Amino acid sequence: MSAIELKNISKSFEHIHAVRDVSFSVEKGVLCGLLGPNGAGKSTLFKMMMGLLEPDNGEITLNGKAVTFGEVEYKRRIGYAPESAILYEYLTGLEFLAFIAAAKEIPKGMRKEQIDHWLAFFDLTEKGGELIINYSHGMRRKLSLSAALLGDPEILLLDEATNGLDPESSFKLKEYLREFCSKGGTVLFSSHIIETVEHLCDRIIILHRGQVLREMQMAEWEGFRKRGSSLEHEFIEMVKTQN
Amino acid sequence: MLTLLLKTRLRYYRNYLRHHFDRVARIEIAIIILIALYLTGRSPADIGYSLAFVQEPDFPQRFTGAWLSLLPVFYFVAEALALMTLRPTGEWQMLGALPLSKQAITNYHLLRHAGKTLLLLLIGTLPFFVGQVNFLTKTFHFLIALGVLLTLQVAGFRQAHVFRASSPQLFRRILRWLPAEVLIVFISIASTFFLTKVFSGGIALPFVSTLFVCGLLAAVVLYLYRSYQPSETEAAPAKKIILNGRSAWRIVQKAGIIGALITRDAQLLWRRQCSTYFLFLVYVVIVCVPIIAHAKAEEVYASSIAVQIVFSWLLINSLLALFEYDVESLGLIKSLPIKPQKLWWSRWRLTAGSIVAPMLIPIFLTPIKHSLDLGFLLFIFFAVLIVPIVFATLYCNAGFGMFPQIKYGGIILNISLLLMLLFWFFMPFGTPLLLAVMLFWIRKSQKHFQFLEIA
Numbered sequence: 116m117s118a119i120e121l122k123n124i125s126k127s128f129e130h131i132h133a134v135r136d137v138s139f140s141v142e143k144g145v146l147c148g149l150l151g152p153n154g155a156g157k158s159t160l161f162k163m164m165m166g167l168l169e170p171d172n173g174e175i176t177l178n179g180k181a182v183t184f185g186e187v188e189y190k191r192r193i194g195y196a197p198e199s200a201i202l203y204e205y206l207t208g209l210e211f212l213a214f215i216a217a218a219k220e221i222p223k224g225m226r227k228e229q230i231d232h233w234l235a236f237f238d239l240t241e242k243g244g245e246l247i248i249n250y251s252h253g254m255r256r257k258l259s260l261s262a263a264l265l266g267d268p269e270i271l272l273l274d275e276a277t278n279g280l281d282p283e284s285s286f287k288l289k290e291y292l293r294e295f296c297s298k299g300g301t302v303l304f305s306s307h308i309i310e311t312v313e314h315l316c317d318r319i320i321i322l323h324r325g326q327v328l329r330e331m332q333m334a335e336w337e338g339f340r341k342r343g344s345s346l347e348h349e350f351i352e353m354v355k356t357q358n
Numbered sequence: 359m360l361t362l363l364l365k366t367r368l369r370y371y372r373n374y375l376r377h378h379f380d381r382v383a384r385i386e387i388a389i390i391i392l393i394a395l396y397l398t399g400r401s402p403a404d405i406g407y408s409l410a411f412v413q414e415p416d417f418p419q420r421f422t423g424a425w426l427s428l429l430p431v432f433y434f435v436a437e438a439l440a441l442m443t444l445r446p447t448g449e450w451q452m453l454g455a456l457p458l459s460k461q462a463i464t465n466y467h468l469l470r471h472a473g474k475t476l477l478l479l480l481i482g483t484l485p486f487f488v489g490q491v492n493f494l495t496k497t498f499h500f501l502i503a504l505g506v507l508l509t510l511q512v513a514g515f516r517q518a519h520v521f522r523a524s525s526p527q528l529f530r531r532i533l534r535w536l537p538a539e540v541l542i543v544f545i546s547i548a549s550t551f552f553l554t555k556v557f558s559g560g561i562a563l564p565f566v567s568t569l570f571v572c573g574l575l576a577a578v579v580l581y582l583y584r585s586y587q588p589s590e591t592e593a594a595p596a597k598k599i600i601l602n603g604r605s606a607w608r609i610v611q612k613a614g615i616i617g618a619l620i621t622r623d624a625q626l627l628w629r630r631q632c633s634t635y636f637l638f639l640v641y642v643v644i645v646c647v648p649i650i651a652h653a654k655a656e657e658v659y660a661s662s663i664a665v666q667i668v669f670s671w672l673l674i675n676s677l678l679a680l681f682e683y684d685v686e687s688l689g690l691i692k693s694l695p696i697k698p699q700k701l702w703w704s705r706w707r708l709t710a711g712s713i714v715a716p717m718l719i720p721i722f723l724t725p726i727k728h729s730l731d732l733g734f735l736l737f738i739f740f741a742v743l744i745v746p747i748v749f750a751t752l753y754c755n756a757g758f759g760m761f762p763q764i765k766y767g768g769i770i771l772n773i774s775l776l777l778m779l780l781f782w783f784f785m786p787f788g789t790p791l792l793l794a795v796m797l798f799w800i801r802k803s804q805k806h807f808q809f810l811e812i813a
Contacts, residue, residue: 220615
């Protein structure tokens with residue numbers, strides 16, 4: 116069964132076609148990379164999946180259930196980290212995560228354990244009692260990721276997740292994502308950094324100007340390597356051809 | 359540079375309006391303003407007020423008396439507006455990072471401040487042209503009034519700057535700010551004696567008085583220029599507070615969704631706008647006054663309800679800040695599994711609760727002093743049910759229904775309350791009509807919030 120399925124999704128803002136007739140599906144347990152230049156429509160797709168934007172056309176199915184705009188229940192099973200971390204700057208890190216845990220209706224007995232776990236995972240334990248306004252960009256990103264990972268989600272939608280992370284946290288996150296997928300979780304991971312996607316994902320979807328340019332399996336880019344090429348080279352060629 | 363800064367600010371306002379209101383909405387707003395101006399200007403009897411008092415011969419004396427007694431109030435208002443102008447925002451950091459001269463930034467903020475006080479300046483000076491005295495005297499009076507008000511305005515700006523940027527420690531800031539504040543207020547009160555003589559013709563040399571006032575203004579401006587330092591961007595050095603283990607996060611950790619939402623709102627208000635808590639405290643104190651001051655139970659009930667209405671009005675306006683925080687973090691709220699109905703009810707409970715809580719004092723204390731009767735039950739009915747329900751519902755409807763146009767929502771909220779009060783006195787059937795509209799709007803406002811898109 117597909118964990119994520121998008122059928123003919125389109126979205127326009129006045130005269131700009133942000134997403135045009137996009138269809139793809141991601142199987143359960145797959146770590147899928149969404150690759151594309153700036154303005155390709157990656158964040159718009161995530162926002163539509165999270166119900167922040169209503170698609171003009173098409174259907175989104177998450178874990179076999181069609182998602183309708185305005186619905187909220189399905190969000191309990193999804194972890195979403197947006198491109199720019201949206202946080203309450205005048206709450207402390209602990210208070211913020213406690214609020215997210217309550218909002219996701221995590222059982223009360225498990226909240227502290229989960230919060231402590233993710234704070235420790237991202238090396239934020241000592242900073243948990245400080246106001247978020249004092250956090251650096253990287254710390255905000257870590258907190259946003261912690262919020263997304265709280266509540267054992269089945270699907271993770273990570274928009275430019277490794278941006279601003281220090282190398283150690285970035286490495287730990289990638290390791291965790293692999294483990295998460297091996298246990299049956301599904302990840303859609305957007306980035307414009309090709310190397311990250313190349314080394315992390317099982318599958319790649321390339322977006323350009325709001326359309327799916329190409330879908331590739333791991334084996335295909337292994338083929339590039341054997342031919343002495345790279346994903347980066349192939350990606351640039353594809354985008355150039357389209358332009 | 360100053361022109362560039364002002365042009366950029368005007369462009370910002372223009373783009374803001376264009377972004378938030380389409381052409382039709384802008385035309386509608388313009389028509390509403392024109393109609394309001396027309397109604398204000400034409401026969402006042404139509405809308406229930408009279409301008410006849412302006413024509414009366416003693417108007418100049420009465421206006422001058424009121425003007426003199428309100429000088430300290432004008433100063434405080436100007437200072438409060440300057441505090442708003444000088445609040446640390448992203449713009450400070452941006453301007454601080456640009457190669458702009460100190461004077462250009464000073465002038466820019468002074469002009470923004472002047473823009474905010476312009477209406478008060480006009481109200482405080484133009485009426486000096488009304489009356490039977492000759493035009494030259496009127497002009498002198500006008501110039502003196504303008505000079506005094508401008509001086510107070512600039513002094514308020516300077517004081518606000520001292521308060522905002524003199525020291526990161528609140529105590530030191532107050533220490534630097536307070537002596538000058540006391541002195542300015544004292545001078546503004548003491549100068550009324552001199553100004554009364556000037557306006558009444560006691561001093562026959564208007565030139566001298568005009569020069570005196572202008573000189574005072576020049577001195578203040580000079581002082582401001584010499585001491586003004588747009589230092590290190592003046593952005594707020596964020597309070598570095600460590601709250602490990604002690605803070606309210608333990609409450610949130612154990613709460614359900616609505617409890618967590620209410621706690622979050624209370625925390626944000628405490629850290630970003632603690633004036634709301636101060637207002638609440640004043641409400642608690644003032645609501646005790648009628649119990650002590652009035653001998654009859656009916657008077658206590660009536661005064662307490664009046665106090666409740668006034669403070670509820672102030673409180674819900676202050677609580678509108680919560681919706682502004684929601685605008686900043688809408689993406690987060692919408693990506694969480696929180697139903698808009700729950701968000702609506704949590705905000706409603708917080709508002710209604712803060713309106714009801716202080717009224718428990720008269721409810722418990724009045725029976726000690728007065729006997730229980732039907733009036734007391736009616737008082738409880740109004741204080742605990744009617745007033746909180748009406749105010750909280752209207753607040754939530756305006757906030758959620760107009761989201762993310764919170765300022766617009768605030769205007770609608772206040773107009774609705776005003777109309778409800780007017781209807782109550784002049785057209786009683788209008789109040790239930792508005793209540794019915796309000797109840798219909800609950801679901802509508804929730805749906806509006808639920809189906810809001812975030813581009």
